[in-house]
Amino acid sequence: MVTAKRWVLVKQFVGKPKESDFCLEEETLPDEVNDGEVLCEAIYLSVDPYVRFLSSVMMKPGDTLVGEQIARVINSKNPKYEVGDVIRLSSGWRTHTLVTDMSQIDVMPVLGDLPVSLPLGAAGVTGLTALFGLNDKLKPVEGETVLVNSAAGAVGSVVGQIAKMKGCTVIGFAGTDDKVQWLTELGFDHAFNYKKVDVDEALSMAAPNGVHCYFDNVGGYLSTQTLPHIHRNGRVLIVGSISTYNDIGKSTGPYPFEDILKKCMTVNGFSIYDMYPKWRDGEAQLVDWIQQGKLQHRETITEGFDLMPNAFMGLFEGTCTGKALVKA
Amino acid sequence: MVTAKRWVLVKQFVGKPKESDFCLEEETLPDEVNDGEVLCEAIYLSVDPYVRFLSSVMMKPGDTLVGEQIARVINSKNPKYEVGDVIRLSSGWRTHTLVTDMSQIDVMPVLGDLPVSLPLGAAGVTGLTALFGLNDKLKPVEGETVLVNSAAGAVGSVVGQIAKMKGCTVIGFAGTDDKVQWLTELGFDHAFNYKKVDVDEALSMAAPNGVHCYFDNVGGYLSTQTLPHIHRNGRVLIVGSISTYNDIGKSTGPYPFEDILKKCMTVNGFSIYDMYPKWRDGEAQLVDWIQQGKLQHRETITEGFDLMPNAFMGLFEGTCTGKALVKA
Numbered sequence: 245m246v247t248a249k250r251w252v253l254v255k256q257f258v259g260k261p262k263e264s265d266f267c268l269e270e271e272t273l274p275d276e277v278n279d280g281e282v283l284c285e286a287i288y289l290s291v292d293p294y295v296r297f298l299s300s301v302m303m304k305p306g307d308t309l310v311g312e313q314i315a316r317v318i319n320s321k322n323p324k325y326e327v328g329d330v331i332r333l334s335s336g337w338r339t340h341t342l343v344t345d346m347s348q349i350d351v352m353p354v355l356g357d358l359p360v361s362l363p364l365g366a367a368g369v370t371g372l373t374a375l376f377g378l379n380d381k382l383k384p385v386e387g388e389t390v391l392v393n394s395a396a397g398a399v400g401s402v403v404g405q406i407a408k409m410k411g412c413t414v415i416g417f418a419g420t421d422d423k424v425q426w427l428t429e430l431g432f433d434h435a436f437n438y439k440k441v442d443v444d445e446a447l448s449m450a451a452p453n454g455v456h457c458y459f460d461n462v463g464g465y466l467s468t469q470t471l472p473h474i475h476r477n478g479r480v481l482i483v484g485s486i487s488t489y490n491d492i493g494k495s496t497g498p499y500p501f502e503d504i505l506k507k508c509m510t511v512n513g514f515s516i517y518d519m520y521p522k523w524r525d526g527e528a529q530l531v532d533w534i535q536q537g538k539l540q541h542r543e544t545i546t547e548g549f550d551l552m553p554n555a556f557m558g559l560f561e562g563t564c565t566g567k568a569l570v571k572a
Numbered sequence: 573m574v575t576a577k578r579w580v581l582v583k584q585f586v587g588k589p590k591e592s593d594f595c596l597e598e599e600t601l602p603d604e605v606n607d608g609e610v611l612c613e614a615i616y617l618s619v620d621p622y623v624r625f626l627s628s629v630m631m632k633p634g635d636t637l638v639g640e641q642i643a644r645v646i647n648s649k650n651p652k653y654e655v656g657d658v659i660r661l662s663s664g665w666r667t668h669t670l671v672t673d674m675s676q677i678d679v680m681p682v683l684g685d686l687p688v689s690l691p692l693g694a695a696g697v698t699g700l701t702a703l704f705g706l707n708d709k710l711k712p713v714e715g716e717t718v719l720v721n722s723a724a725g726a727v728g729s730v731v732g733q734i735a736k737m738k739g740c741t742v743i744g745f746a747g748t749d750d751k752v753q754w755l756t757e758l759g760f761d762h763a764f765n766y767k768k769v770d771v772d773e774a775l776s777m778a779a780p781n782g783v784h785c786y787f788d789n790v791g792g793y794l795s796t797q798t799l800p801h802i803h804r805n806g807r808v809l810i811v812g813s814i815s816t817y818n819d820i821g822k823s824t825g826p827y828p829f830e831d832i833l834k835k836c837m838t839v840n841g842f843s844i845y846d847m848y849p850k851w852r853d854g855e856a857q858l859v860d861w862i863q864q865g866k867l868q869h870r871e872t873i874t875e876g877f878d879l880m881p882n883a884f885m886g887l888f889e890g891t892c893t894g895k896a897l898v899k900a
Contacts, residue, residue: 297830297833297834460829463827463829463830463833464827464829467827467829468827482829482832482833483833484833485827485829485830485833488827488829488830489830494826494827495826495827496824496825496826496827497824497825497827498822498823498824499791499792499795499796499813499816499822499823499824499825499828500827500828501788501791501792501795501810501813501816502625502791502813502816502817504810504839504840504841505625505791505810505811505812505813505841505842506625506841507841508840508841508842508843508846509839509840509841510838510839510840510841511832511837511838511839511840512832512836512837512838512839513832513833513834513835513836513837513838514833514836515836518836
């Protein structure tokens with residue numbers, strides 16, 4: 245028998261996620277599997293801010309927390325999978341999974357020598373979010389100014405590098421000096437620690453003619469400060485709103501509607517799941533850039549499945565650079 | 573000699589426009605005109621909320637207030653215009669204008685028996701704003717639900733009627749029971765006095781499956797209440813924000829960014845001036861609908877040029893239905 249651990253949501257989050265919202269449970273899975281089934285063991289697990297945003301939609305108390313993982317097949321009676329295969333799986337925060345519904349398994353990109361963790365990040369959903377959000381929605385052209393916040397995060401760091409490849413002036417906001425240093429190394433034209441600068445002054449300096457494309461992962465007050473700097477007919481893509489996910493009640497700020505009107509902006513809310521038909525091509529593109537050294541990536545890896553809630557709570561403290569992962 | 577009156581901006585508005593912000597001045601124009609010039613006398617003048625919104629951009633103290641008028645030619649040495657011709661003119665709040673720059677004159681649509689005031693409203697800029705905002709930007713299709721606020725206004729009343737022609741379910745918010753009654757007569761499926769109903773409850777009832785297209789003239793708190801009712805992938809067009817134009821400082825409310833993200837909305841700010849190449853065709857369409865009885869319109873006419881500031885200030889008190897005009 246295999247003892248599987250899983251993290252269960254105890255109750256819906258109120259405010260910041262806290263330890264008592266999570267419960268580690270054990271369950272016994274059979275060693276043997278039935279025809280068509282696969283048993284696998286987690287290697288890397290993804291922790292993502294969207295889980296907080298959509299927690300009440302995606303989970304109810306008692307459910308396993310949602311998320312992707314990279315896992316190794318340890319038993320198989322499915323001709324498509326052999327013991328030792330490494331797969332990508334949407335089975336949530338669990339160490340072992342008996343896969344009976346093969347739609348839980350997502351095709352892995354061809355990685356060559358690249359780390360197997362990449363399909364959870366720069367060659368997975370966060371990389372795709374950056375790629376398609378920028379190229380298919382914001383559509384910056386050479387010479388335009390692109391602003392991204394949470395810029396040292398899994399999505400933002402890829403956004404900035406792709407925008408540089410397209411010949412844009414790239415501005416990034418991050419929350420620590422080390423992150424800002426990394427953005428500079430990545431080739432960002434302007435990188436700021438938003439906690440230390442006057443955002444309005446920084447944007448007046450870095451984008452004197454306005455921001456054409458604003459890739460927003462943060463929302464809230466940072467967006468309030470940014471919108472007056474958007475160029476006429478500028479494009480805004482709202483991909484996340486991490487600054488307000490943990491609000492109890494709704495936090496408030498100046499209405500943005502007059503800004504949107506005055507500049508004739510286009511503001512879109514974005515879900516990467518609407519781009520699903522293009523994922524395979526996008527992942528191949530991302531892998532290619534990484535192999536060629538054109539796209540850098542970082543991972544912040546927490547060691548130990550038992551620390552998954554801590555890794556998740558850390559997302560809201562700004563403690564990680566690049567993709568946040570847990571090594572089981 | 574002709575004595576012309578004009579309304580001058582004394583100082584930039586702070587908060588609600590008030591009488592002391594305006595000054596009535598007189599100036600003397602020559603009876604005779606030079607070659608190429610036209611002298612004309614106002615018949616109807618337009619008062620519009622955008623003048624408050626863009627006052628600091630469009631005017632400085634001492635300037636004549638901006639706006640369109642319908643005028644009669646009283647002298648001409650321009651072969652294109654004869655005495656008695658009725659023209660549409662962008663010369664601001666003035667009784668008489670010596671036109672030396674012919675680009676101030678805008679072509680009139682062919683009106684037949686329709687009133688000459690119409691090219692300031694339902695067959696002019698406000699009608700075009702409704703037509704192009706709805707058809708070119710929001711693009712509702714048959715069976716979708718369209719919401720418009722300030723629905724008994726010059727723009728909103730046309731939006732709702734065109735949306736009905738397209739086979740949509742139409743919801744309108746207005747601020748008096750008389751206006752709501754008119755919306756019902758116009759064929760709106762649901763019309764509410766937003767001051768008397770719970771907006772959230774009203775929308776839950778009228779749009780149980782969500783609003784596909786939201787034509788927003790009001791902004792502020794009414795938009796805050798509306799956004800949670802937008803359908804997934806719904807479209808929002810911000811055409812005005814009259815509820816916040818007179819704010820001193822920026823009024824605040826819940827950040828809308830999470831709503832936009834959650835529903836993957838598209839929010840656009842709209843300027844009718846970006847559609848200028850299509851204006852002539854649009855006016856012909858509007859005139860045709862009015863002549864066929866398919867498009868109803870109302871005007872709230874204030875008698876007397878000296879009352880222009882009062883008519884303008886009335887815009888922010890909700891005292892007018894349809895297009896607000898002054899008869900000189």
